[in-house]
Amino acid sequence: MNLELSEDQEMLKDALSRAFTRASPPARIREAETQGHDAATWQAFAEMGLPLLRVPEEHGGAGASLMDAVVIAEVFGEFVPVIPALDVIVAARLLARLGGDVAGIAEGKIATLALRPADGSAQLIAAAGVADSILFLSGEDVRIAAGPFGERESNIGSSAARRIVIGPDVGELLASGSEAVAAYDAAIDEWKLLNAAATAAAARKAILLAADYAKERHAFGKPIGGYQGLAHPLAEAFCEVEGAALLVWRTVETLSNGNAEAGAMVRMSAWWAAEACRPAVIKAMRVFGGYGMTMEYDAQIYFRRVTQWSLLAGNPDDDLPVIADRLWSEPTPAPPDAGDTAISFEYPQGSLEIAATVRAIFEEHATFKRREQQFVSDDFFDPELYRKLAAINLLYPDWPVEHGGSACDRFSVSAIKKVFTEYDWGHVVISVSDMLGKMVLHFGSEAAKAEILPKLASAEAYASLGYSEPSCGSDIFAARTKAVRDGDDWIIDGQKMFTSQGHLAEYALMLTRTSEDKHGGITLFALPLNVEGYRCDEIKTIGNERTNTTFYEAVRVSDAYRLGEVNGGVKVLAAALTMEQGSGDHYVGAIKNMLEGALEWARDAQRHGGRAIDSPAIRAGLARSAVRLEVVDVLSRRTAWGFGVGKPQKHYGPSAKLFGSESWIKCGSELMALAAPDTLLQAFSPTGRIEQDYRRSVPSTIYAGTSEVQRSIVAEAGLGLPRTRS
Secondary structure, three states: OEOOOOHHHHHHHHHHHHHHHHHOOHHHHHHHHOOOOOHHHHHHHHHOOHHHOOOOHHHOOOOOOHHHHHHHHHHHHHHOOOOOHHHHHHHHHHHHHOOOOOHHHHOOOOEEEOOOOOOOOEEEEOOHHHOOEEEEEEOOEEEEEEOOOOOOOOOOOOOOOEEEEOOOOOOEEEEEOHHHHHHHHHHHHHHHHHHHHHHHHHHHHHHHHHHHHHHHOEEOOEEHHHOHHHHHHHHHHHHHHHHHHHHHHHHHHHHHHOOOOHHHHHHHHHHHHHHHHHHHHHHHHHHOHHHHHOOOOOHHHHHHHHHHHHHOOOOHHHHHHHHHHHHHOOOOOOOOOOOOOOOEOOOOHHHHHHHHHHHHHHHHHOOHHHHHHHHHOOOOOOHHHHHHHHHOOOOOOOOOHHHOOOOOOHHHHHHHHHHHHHOOOOOHHHHHHHHHHHHHHHHOOHHHHHHHHHHHHOOOOOEEEEOOOOOOOOOHHHOOOEEEEEOOEEEEEEEEEOOOOOOOOOEEEEEEEOOOOOOOOEEEEEEEOOOOOEEEEEEEOOOOOEEEEEEEEEEEEEHHHEEOOOOOHHHHHHHHHHHHOOOOHHHHHHHHHHHHHHHHHHHHOEEOOEEHHHOHHHHHHHHHHHHHHHHHHHHHHHHHHHHHOOOOOOOHHHHHHHHHHHHHHHHHHHHHHHOOOHHHOOOOOHHHHHHHHHHHHHHHOOOOOOHHHHHHHHHHHHHOOOOOOO
16 A cells, blocks of 8 residues: 655656746746746746657657656646646647657647547637647547647636637548547546546645635634634535545556556546536635635636636536446446556555455355344444454454454554445444553553453453533533542543443443543543443434443442543543544445445336436436545545554544545435435335435434534644634
8 A cells, every 4th residue: 555656756746846836936827828828838848858758668758657647737736837738748648659740749849639529510629729739539530630720719717728620521630440549538538537636736726725825814813714614614625625636546556457447437536526626616715705706816726727627528427427337337448558656545465365364254254144134233233243353363453462463554454444344344333442442552551451451352342432421512522521539449420422332331431521621631441331320321313323321420430440641631532533533434335335225226126218227317326426435435545544654644534534424425315316215115125225324324424523523623634724623
């Protein structure tokens, strides 16, 4: 697993960034927009050899990989110079592949390509006004026409776009036949992917500019970035745009590896970049208030560029049926040649082997009867499975061997969790128990370790969380459950809400107040629950899940069960919350489960006079959920990578949790409507799985920190905005 650029790619990125900083500052961009082209910046770009970046070496090019081109596209998107960089990179490679001469392009001439087949009508081509030649597809012929082209037309991106009439009688024949068509189709896919990378980078830059402004601009006595009404929309857009960039990287990896889904993922990247980035730049522009609408501020440049780039190929929704076809119907046409890449979202081989061991247990364990039992379960408790995993030291795989684990790394832990999601199997009971175990390992007394860890590791005992209270919700530092020192013991009095394993657990990771200082008066305990004064009352949720309200009346606990220092609970809690919010795997599994149910329904159900799966509207709806599933997955894998290589960013986990839980609701709502009215029935069936997951999606935005809390964390840690919580 590797989500870092190579040393050469970092050097390329740095060199081009410096070149654009010098040649194309905002003032120069504004000047060049009057002509739709910046000749000086284009010359600098050409002198770096970048127009022939993707041309094979035998044709005079650099023979660079697709990932190298993505790096160029991302820098291009960040600086938005007024040059047709991506169009030329793709056109030059296509021209060389079809036997054309690229020597002129090496010297600075501009070749571009039409994004849609030529049928004799006018077509808008972004770089036509400065192009020396245009490649286009007409029937089974790839033709090339020489410029100049058309009359200048104003456009939202201030580019050299022209409407050009092209068809079978225009230009000269370059190549013909199925191979020529395949080469052209691959070039269009490559353009769409690079354009998605540039669009995501531009939107990200717009958000960062807005965040910088929000730190400096004050209103009503504080920075405007400290208001949730501004910070939260910006944080949500940031998650979606980072997901777009990661999806492009993931697509390059699948292309490089020759994966079957690679062709579909190209169009997923294109669609999601348009879907996420256009709203994102609008949010960013609005942060500047009235200033953002003026031409003097840079926000409008990114708004206009992202709008044009995302719509140049036509309505982005036109890619949805292509995604559906490539996923579920037709063989994918030959994709772009990606070359090698060091980028990898896949787990290391050793982790995959450990996951395969767990998968083998599931293969035997997950019978139809047990799958149905999991479906109707209200607490996801499966002690038999837990004992099987405990027997091979993989119930808590990263625990030390001496405490019943296998000392696995974080990659292996995440890979094992993926197996749970593959089978749509509840993981919450052991996740919470794992959390308590780790807190005992790091902060507990020797006596607590000796008592608690063997019970947890052998699946003889489980844990619950004692955080939330009736009056404070997500503001856990406002907890009022008191712990008062009494000699070597503590007396605990109070009430906790949403103690989901309270009826199963023998211990609780208990947050208590030990002084009146809001943040400095918190102390945590590994509280035994088989004590006098503990009571657990059932609560059922809309998702048919059991949670509890728990009561603690003069519960006496030895100081040996304290975790960390007295009034030092913030440190313990920080470690625990990092674990709780550390992944989006659960949402990957839930959305995948709903999508599989919807596909199964669509293949059998009748709609619009035929099979539901053949309806364009239904295929488009399925494709939307398929794209969101991939974005949730890449955000989740990024979190795993950050932990695995020891470079976690504080906003990675919350980003995955926020986007994952909100996407679960979004996909559930759309799939419920897609298969209605069948989805109104509750049963262990394809549509019943959609119905149940839809109900369970709503609480997911509350548990493990509400979406509002996650937005605040992303705003603060990802964008550097002022704290919005007290």
